[in-house]
Amino acid sequence: MFAYFLPRHQHAAKDTALKQVREAAAKGSLSGQLFEFSSQDELAKFVAQATSLQIKSFVAVGSDRDFHSLINTPANVAEIAFGYIPLTPRSHLAAVLELSNLKNALAALRQRRLTTYPVMLLNQKRIVGDVEIEFAADNPPQLELDQSLTVSGPLQRLRLHNSSLEARVTKAIELEGFGHPTAKTTSAPARLELPASRQAQHRPPTRLMHVLADKLEISAQQPFQDSIVEQSSRQLKISIDMAGIHLITPKHSELLEV
Amino acid sequence: MIPFLARLKKQHTISQLAAEYYLGPGLHVRGTIQTDNDIYLDCNFAGKLITEGLIEIDVNARAKAEVSARTLLLHGELKGPAQVRERAVLAGNASYEGDLQASVLEVQPGAQLKGQVRAEANA
Numbered sequence: 001m002f003a004y005f006l007p008r009h010q011h012a013a014k015d016t017a018l019k020q021v022r023e024a025a026a027k028g029s030l031s032g033q034l035f036e037f038s039s040q041d042e043l044a045k046f047v048a049q050a051t052s053l054q055i056k057s058f059v060a061v062g063s064d065r066d067f068h069s070l071i072n073t074p075a076n077v078a079e080i081a082f083g084y085i086p087l088t089p090r091s092h093l094a095a096v097l098e099l100s101n102l103k104n105a106l107a108a109l110r111q112r113r114l115t116t117y118p119v120m121l122l123n124q125k126r127i128v129g130d131v132e133i134e135f136a137a138d139n140p141p142q143l144e145l146d147q148s149l150t151v152s153g154p155l156q157r158l159r160l161h162n163s164s165l166e167a168r169v170t171k172a173i174e175l176e177g178f179g180h181p182t183a184k185t186t187s188a189p190a191r192l193e194l195p196a197s198r199q200a201q202h203r204p205p206t207r208l209m210h211v212l213a214d215k216l217e218i219s220a221q222q223p224f225q226d227s228i229v230e231q232s233s234r235q236l237k238i239s240i241d242m243a244g245i246h247l248i249t250p251k252h253s254e255l256l257e258v
Numbered sequence: 259m260i261p262f263l264a265r266l267k268k269q270h271t272i273s274q275l276a277a278e279y280y281l282g283p284g285l286h287v288r289g290t291i292q293t294d295n296d297i298y299l300d301c302n303f304a305g306k307l308i309t310e311g312l313i314e315i316d317v318n319a320r321a322k323a324e325v326s327a328r329t330l331l332l333h334g335e336l337k338g339p340a341q342v343r344e345r346a347v348l349a350g351n352a353s354y355e356g357d358l359q360a361s362v363l364e365v366q367p368g369a370q371l372k373g374q375v376r377a378e379a380n381a
Contacts, residue, residue, distance in 0.1 A: 154284045
């Protein structure tokens, strides 16, 4: 039996898809209970209710953010298999989990192939897939990698990738940094009649770094947010939890299959 | 070629894209990098660089570092002892100060070199 968790704000735009999800939940191999929530507190209440009903398969219906809200709610994560029905276009997570459309996502639930997927922990919040963090130009971050390397400079965007399953990469976190290098900004020929600082704002940030780490700390003077769970903080501790979570996904890996 | 790669290649050299550790202009980096793969520096660096691969230090980079590598390509400034198992190249704009040990040493015209140099087969 499945527990489907569906945020109420999805209702208006996704009627056809939601109808299919409701039909799937009502009968057959995908039958289960539908919990429609409108706040994080309500989600926590419904998760507790589903747990008390001995349901072991939780399915997030909605966006990547809704999926991450769900996987960060239960206490007994190790006992639960998580599924995902993406309803938003261009879902990064759907690409990671190889859920290309609704039909494909429902088929994955029917097959119920379980994979243990290592998760990235951002201040103990679980994340599947990549994360981006933006910084204001006057609030550049300072990075500490594996307690052995510190990096500072004009970084405005960081992209964190969980590389723990990739043989080509030797450490668990792949980090790319983007920004406007101050030294080259001032010496670049002026193409527009704008001050150099304003020209920098109009140019897309360039790739300034690529490094690997097993553990990472990011700090800044002012609070900043990540792109997934959107927690606001002045310091983020990042690592990979190899115990991970159990995912229902068609993505096949002999290494990962439970 | 996909547009994203084409755009990246316009902005970066192949060495920058391929390096496991790429630290670019404007960054200040302190500490130790130890890896089996290539390191490309275009920043201010202080610390230790240890690799089984290549270390390339770009023309605008300044490094005060203890270096151990298979190959060293120096275009910028490096101060500190360097042990290079195969080939060390000091390009035309390079400035090196320290004790350099390498199997093969190539110093191009214009490079500045201050310190002790030992070029021998088993560096």
